[in-house]
Amino acid sequence: MCNEEQPDSFIHMMRHSTAHLMAAAILKLWPEARFGVGPSTDNGFFYDIEVPGNIKEEDLNRIEQKMRSLKKHKVTFERSEIGIDDAIAQMEALNQPYKVELLNLLKDQGTTAISKELEDDNLAEGDLESVSFYKTGDFVDLCRGPHLDHAGYIRHFKLIKLAGAYWRGNEKNPQLQRIYGLAFKTKDELDKCIWEMEQAKLRDHRRVGKEMSLFTFNDDVGRGLPLWLPNGVIIRDELEHLARLEEAKDGYERVVTPHITKEDLFYRSGHLPFYKDDMYAPMDIDGDNYYLKPMNCPHHHMIYGHRPRSYKELPVRLAEYGVVYRYEDSGSLSGLMRTRGFCQNDAHIYCRFDQAKDEFLRVMRLHARYYDLFDIKDYHMLFAKPDMNKLDKYVDEPEKWRAAMDVIVQAMEESGYPYREEEGEAAFYGPKVDFMIKSAIGNQYAISTNQLDFLATDRFNLTYKNEDDVDSPVYVIHRAPLGSHERFVAFLIEHFGGAFPVWLAPIQVVIIPIADRHMDYAHKVQDALFGAGIPTGTGTVRVKIDDGRDRMGKKIRNAQMQKIPYMLVVGDKEAEAGKVAVRQRAGEDLGAMDLSAFIDRLRIEVTTRKMPEMPEA
């Protein structure tokens, strides 16, 4: 959010220089400060810093003041070239161990890159004989540059947040403090960015979820464990209804499996060897250890294997919207986006190897159907491959990994959907393809995950009889196009800002009688809507009568705040003519229309799952 489409080189340089300016200011306030890295970002910059004690949020003001003072004095950014060994000696003398570490990496490896994601290309040129330093006031930094000539050229900036950040992104390393700042060429752009961040908060699913009574959390229940309220369950029900329809078209069959399971199964599945840290402690039942299931796959494998299978019946596609429990760090829990128990839109496809590519492709096309339906345009696939040098983290069968990856790449290519590759992020049992989408608030999320599993075959002895009556191994595709219902609903809340399309709206229509004498007609309208047989995922049109004693204007306001798509105002004129006065939540008054005309309109919007007018992002 609030980042330019194509930041020009000036703004990039200015932001980077602002990071140095901040570091110089901090060095004035904390002479013992040690510095990590400080790049520019999409809308500003950050710098990772370590000071005795810690920087507190109230210090941000002081730092900003000092920065403004340095800017006023037009402190310069002076470049110098220096031999790498001299550079190391100088940084040691300045007591900057993190810079020394970076310099040593440069010297030994020619790069400081951790991974593509974390690469800080500001640090140095490819030349390993010498590096460049930039001096700003007393602050000397290892930096490739370029920089502004002096701080007077820095435009508008603001320090916005203080966070912890592990040195080089590794939680085993010490944690530095990261100060984020915004920096723009004009005051208008800076103000606009701040305004956009405030607007984003308005559509945060936690806020909207509260306002619309979709879900809640309770300390006595436990963190990360949502309580779904009736309005929220309607959205889940509609989503599941949609998934059942779409999956029926693709030949899925539904199964149901238990929440707890004996440990033997999880040893066999590989979860206890490879996934134990994400699982909750076992419970003792009659002398056996039982675990809450973190995934549904082992159970589906047992269902596949409960009787001999013939090549004639493959692929077998078993779907379950099963609840799984996973341990998540307390600090990473976040509303419905990250919970400790969630319902997966799960299924496993058991097929022959020669069917795997087409099945995987079909799964990707199912994703595309969903994304078209929800008008999700900003997505790409992330192909997570194993780090082939560290196969101990995974199940160590290199040929099978390669075969599985070939299948996936072929399917991805054939799909034509955009994808990126990432090494070292595969599931322990196979390579995976996550679908990444960006929420309206600007956060990117893995909304769906899909894997090709060649491990289950051996571990669970999953086979079928081929044409020659020989047992042959199946390939398993794990897929969850809607991810978890928790996260997907959270995404939809933010995507629509709570103004759901009619088919998803918890309340679709509210009837607003103007006076008590219109109640009879209001009930007639409601009965007509119920009786119209409009097929929703919850069985009937969701229509309420606002029978409170508020004035009509207040009732409209209430409905508006609840983002109810349609308000039907009924008074003397409507009752007499058999009409309803239709108002839409966007504020548009459609005027009086025949009740039957409104029902037709509603039926079309529900059955076609019509998108609403999308609010401004």
Next chain:
RNA sequence: GCCCAUGUAGCUCAGGGGUAGAGCACUUCCUUGGUAAGGAAGAGGUCACCGGUUCAAUCCCGGUCAUGGGCUCCA
């Protein structure tokens, strides 16, 4: 889990060492009103929890729990 911040009525928030305040919501009464807030009255809080300092703590200090922004991790 780690760094920083926050926790006062159902919600949004103000206050502040001397047994608590607003708006909205809620209840009751009046109002029967034509497209985003009609009027009045009332009820509602161990100021997250546990300890400490103090004559006195909601306020200061420590701890715990929870929430938020990040880091790590992930659907």
